[in-house]
Amino acid sequence: MFDGLIAYLDSIKARDPAPRSRWEILLYPGVWALGLHRIAHWLFQAELYFLARVVNHLARTLTAIDIHPGAQIGRNFFIDHGFVVIGETSIIGNDVTIYQNATLGGTNPTNGEGGKRHPTIGDGAIISVGSVVLGPITIGERARVGANAVVTKDVADGQVVVGIPAKPMLVDATEFQRKFVPYGTQCSERFDPQTQQLEILKCELETMRGRLSQLIEERDKAEAAKDRDCA
Known part of the structure; x- marks a missing residue:
């Protein structure tokens, strides 16, 4: 006890x-x-x-x-x-x-x-x-x-x-x-809900940019392959 x-x-x-x-x-x-x-x-x-x-x-x-x-x-x-x-x-x-x-x-x-x-x-x-x-x-x-x-x-x-x-x-x-x-x-601004929402939007934007770059790269590769086939 x-x-x-x-x-x-x-x-x-x-x-x-x-x-x-x-x-x-x-x-x-x-x-x-x-x-x-x-x-x-x-x-x-x-x-x-x-x-x-x-x-x-x-x-x-x-x-x-x-x-x-x-x-x-x-x-x-x-x-x-x-x-x-x-x-x-x-x-x-x-x-x-x-x-x-x-x-x-x-x-x-x-x-x-x-x-x-x-x-x-x-x-x-x-x-x-x-x-x-x-x-x-x-x-x-x-x-x-x-x-x-x-x-x-x-x-x-x-x-x-x-x-x-x-x-x-x-x-x-x-x-x-x-x-x-x-x-x-947490008391810091890092964990304020509004700040978190902004950070999440930024992350989503960066993800979309990365995906867009990937799609552009895949398109360029596909076009280059198509040009080689035509040649």
Whole structure:
């Protein structure tokens, strides 16, 4: 148990450059919220719903983070700052990071399967500042939801989505999926969606130019061969 706690604190330190020691991380509201949620979830599974809600209310009062006792959460879950809301039927995988003011919200139960109305978050996903993920959708492994995005459709593994409604970024995320990226998206102009669209158009133009040159070369060769045959 102690080794598990040390591994959990180290996983947070790897994602947050601010703490200078494990003791400091122990004061994080996200750590307290998760610890109290583990208790509330145990009570919820035992069908002690009122007691689970009491623990949930205490956690929300102390941390400004509201995790429904029914939510299922994996290992090394990190909430960076408060004002996060996680709904009852949410399922969160391992090594997931959620930033402040994010919401895993629900929709009409009839829209889901078996009453599931909240998202499923894959391992290693990042939900950034102020984003809203709604409904029984799936956020794939290592996927990233950009700041203030509103997600209502499934997000593929490794994909980065931004905007309202959220749409995939136009450049493949594979190259910068190799390490953790704070807040889920790059801050440089290189990864701005409009800049990416321009870059893709440039690539397409270069491809078309190359194809045109190839066709011209093939035509010239065909004409030269035809001239030799006529001669």
